[in-house]
Amino acid sequence: MKTKQLNVYNQDPDGQVNNTYPTPKNSFKQPCLQMIVGQRTSGKSYLCSKMLAQFAKDKTFDQIYIVTPSFNSNRDYFGKYIPEGNAFDPTGDSIQNIINLVEADRDEFEEYLSKIELYKKFKKEMKSKIPVEQMNGDLLLSAYENDFFSQPPKWKYNKVEPPKSLLILDDCLGSPALLQSSGLVKLATLNRHVAPLKENHSDRSACGLGVIILSQSYKMREGIGRVLRENLSLLTLFKNKQEKQMSAIEEELSNVCDLDLFRRAYTHATAEKYGSLSVDFTPKCPTKTFRKNLNELIIFDELICTCPKK
Numbered sequence: 476m477k478t479k480q481l482n483v484y485n486q487d488p489d490g491q492v493n494n495t496y497p498t499p500k501n502s503f504k505q506p507c508l509q510m511i512v513g514q515r516t517s518g519k520s521y522l523c524s525k526m527l528a529q530f531a532k533d534k535t536f537d538q539i540y541i542v543t544p545s546f547n548s549n550r551d552y553f554g555k556y557i558p559e560g561n562a563f564d565p566t567g568d569s570i571q572n573i574i575n576l577v578e579a580d581r582d583e584f585e586e587y588l589s590k591i592e593l594y595k596k597f598k599k600e601m602k603s604k605i606p607v608e609q610m611n612g613d614l615l616l617s618a619y620e621n622d623f624f625s626q627p628p629k630w631k632y633n634k635v636e637p638p639k640s641l642l643i644l645d646d647c648l649g650s651p652a653l654l655q656s657s658g659l660v661k662l663a664t665l666n667r668h669v670a671p672l673k674e675n676h677s678d679r680s681a682c683g684l685g686v687i688i689l690s691q692s693y694k695m696r697e698g699i700g701r702v703l704r705e706n707l708s709l710l711t712l713f714k715n716k717q718e719k720q721m722s723a724i725e726e727e728l729s730n731v732c733d734l735d736l737f738r739r740a741y742t743h744a745t746a747e748k749y750g751s752l753s754v755d756f757t758p759k760c761p762t763k764t765f766r767k768n769l770n771e772l773i774i775f776d777e778l779i780c781t782c783p784k785k
Contacts, residue, residue, distance in 0.1 A: 494667045494679045496639045498535060503709055504757055505535055506641070506685030508666050510704070511751075512693045513713030518749040519689045522711065523643065524552040525769060526687070531556055536641045536685065537632040538580065540573045542652050543645040553643075565644075565652035570659055573642055574669055574684065580638040581670035581682045583631075588676070590621055590628040597623050636677040637670075641685040648690060648698050662686055663703035694723040701727075711753040711769075714745040731756055732764075733777070740765040740773045 496505040503509075513519045530536050539557050546553065546562040553562075563569040597618040600610055618624060632638060642662075647653050662669070662684065670682035692698055693715075704727060715721055725734055732754060744752035744767035752773075753766040762780045765773040 494681050494683050496535060496683070496685075499533055500759065501763075502529065502533065502535070503753075503755060504759065506639070506667055506683040507687065507708045508663065508685075508703070508706055509687045509709035509711065510693070510699065510707055511687065511689045511711040512691070512715070513751070514691055514715070517713040518751070519713065520549055520552045520645065521749075522751060522769065523645075523687060523689060524556075527553065527556040530641070534633055535639065537638045538576070538640045539643065540576070540640065541643040541645060542569045542573070542647060543643070544650070545646045549645070557643075565647045565650035567651035567654060569652050570642070570662065574658060574662075577638070577640050577682055577684050578670045580640070581672065584638055584682075585673060587628055587630050587635075593617055593621070594623050594627050637672060637679050637682045639685075640682065641687065643687045643689070645689040647688075648692065648695070653698065653700075660700060660702055663700070663706045693720050708757045709753060709755055711751055712741065712745070713749070713751050728754070736765070736775050736777060739775075740767075743767065743773060 494506075498505050511519050511523060527539070530539070538561065540561045540563065541553060541557050542563045542565050543549070544565055546557075546559070563572065593614075597614055600614060621628065644652065644659075653659055666686050667683045668681045669684040672680055672682070688699060688703075690699055693712075694701075694704070710728075712724070715724075725737070728734065728737055737754065740754075741752045744750050744765070751768055753769060755764050755766070758764045760780055760782045761778040762774050762782075763772060764778060765775075767773055
């Protein structure tokens with residue numbers, strides 16, 4: 476076989492925007508689209524709470540929302556990390572209502588950026604030798620209305636960057652929140668592009684919205700649709716003894732994952748009670764594709780490390 480390089484289609488884009496949130500090297504990429512699948516009492520909520528604890532430590536998200544009918548009963552898992560005002564019952568418009576909140580945060584961020592530019596103009600005007608009566612009246616009025624004479628504008632979150640948000644769906648199987656009209660299918664393909672920005676900021680063109688779905692079943696009628704399952708960036712599985720469910724999982728993973736490696740990793744990770752396997756479809760390194768209980772890498776010789784050498 477011979478190959479010949481052609482001098483066409485070789486112009487790179489002027490810039491790259493990936494809309495990812497900053498995360499430590501051993502953490503999953505965010506914003507994710509993740510399913511955590513396990514039967515009742517398997518440990519889904521406990522495992523999710525461990526993720527929330529790590530998010531809080533790393534300051535991964537500015538806002539975390541949850542759609543669930545059982546927030547009160549799961550306070551021990553979620554209450555420390557999710558304010559009660561961010562908990563919603565699973566209705567047909569609950570997901571869209573949360574998207575609206577993310578967009579409102581986006582609007583507030585862009586308003587803050589506009590105020591910063593206005594504040595810079597105000598400070599420049601004040602440092603000039605122009606007499607007060609000759610200064611820009613509209614600028615001075617805006618400075619007064621925004622209290623620029625006392626302090627510069629302040630952003631409400633930890634870091635000046637587009638807001639970072641996460642949505643958790645728990646105990647929602649069969650509820651209106653999972654119907655196509657609820658906006659879940661939109662999130663399946665566009666979660667990284669939720670709340671687009673007028674101008675790129677911090678290498679991002681949108682705020683984005685991470686999504687974690689806790690489900691007792693991988694595939695069922697009126698459950699998680701195939702469009703969402705096929706767009707997952709993370710899949711976490713607990714032990715499942717139902718052959719039909721495992722066959723469905725393997726069928727859909729066959730296009731994106733080495734099934735032999737998956738089976739070996741799954742057997743190892745779920746051998747113990749409450750053991751789970753996480754499959755990362757967009758890992759920071761191929762050796763981080765499979766994890767047991769979130770924090771134990773399952774490394775195969777077939778997966779070559781691509782991490783930069785020190």
